Amino acid sequence: MSPEEAPARRRGRPTGSRAGAPETREAILAAARSEFAARGYAKASIRGIARTAGVDPALVHHHFGTKEKLFGAALEFTFAPALVVPEILEGGPEGVGERLARRFLSTWEVPEVRERLIAVMRSALTEDAAAAMLREFVSRELLLRIAAQLDVPEPHLRAELAASHMVGMAVLRYVLQVEPLASADPEELVGLVAPALQRYLTER
Incomplete structure (x- = not known):
């Protein structure tokens, strides 16, 4: 193989046992969360994420395609909506706000x-693109799926309202650590927040 051929091959689809290994994907996701937290969405790069994960950038592209898709995958990996949504919907509309707040x-x-989660939030606080993706993810993948199953009018609007309430609380409590919210007992917060979430998601 000539030197001229080597770069083209490196840019192609990765081969070998490591390319499709689950631990490789997990390492890339962990590195992505670290880079997004440290540098923000705009300054984080596929090359930097690959370096932190100890892999070739081609592997990052192989698993996730673009930086935007990688950020979305980091969100999904963190929130795991496929596990959360059935748990919250179990038992029907009654008490859904409390289950959502507690979970x-x-x-x-x-x-x-x-x-x-704080790593994701910090990116969202400093970059408009990351903030938009976070809002869209929480609304579409988590709360809209819940609202749609509850069969209420304007499920998208209700999901957005619930998302704004929950994300806002998380930013103030865990990222900015505003008192007394930061040190309040979680069960006390569940009792205060649950009625608002219940109203957003079930009231006609």
Whole structure:
């Protein structure tokens, strides 16, 4: 193989056992959260993420395509909506606001999960593109799916209202650490927030 051929081959589809390995994808996601948190969405790069993950940039493109899709994957990996939505809907409309508030806060209270979420939030606070993707993800993948199953008028608007309430609380409590919200007991917050979420998602 001539030197001229080598770069073209490196830009192609990665080969070998590591290319499709689950641990490679997880390493890239972990590196992406770290880079987005440290540099913000705009300044984070595929090359920098690959370097942090210890892989070739071609592997990042192979698994995720673009930086925007990688950011979306980091959100999905963190929030795991496929697991959360059925749990919140279980039991029907009655008590959905309380289940949503408790699940949301209990997720944030786990230290290693909170670290990932704060990384995402910091990117959203500093970059318009990241903020738009975060709002869209929380609304579309989590709350709109819940509102649609509850069969209420204007489910998209209701999902957006619930998302704004929850994301706003998370920013103030966990990222900016505004008191007394930052040190309030989670169960107290569930009791205060649940009625608003219930109204957004079920009231006709």
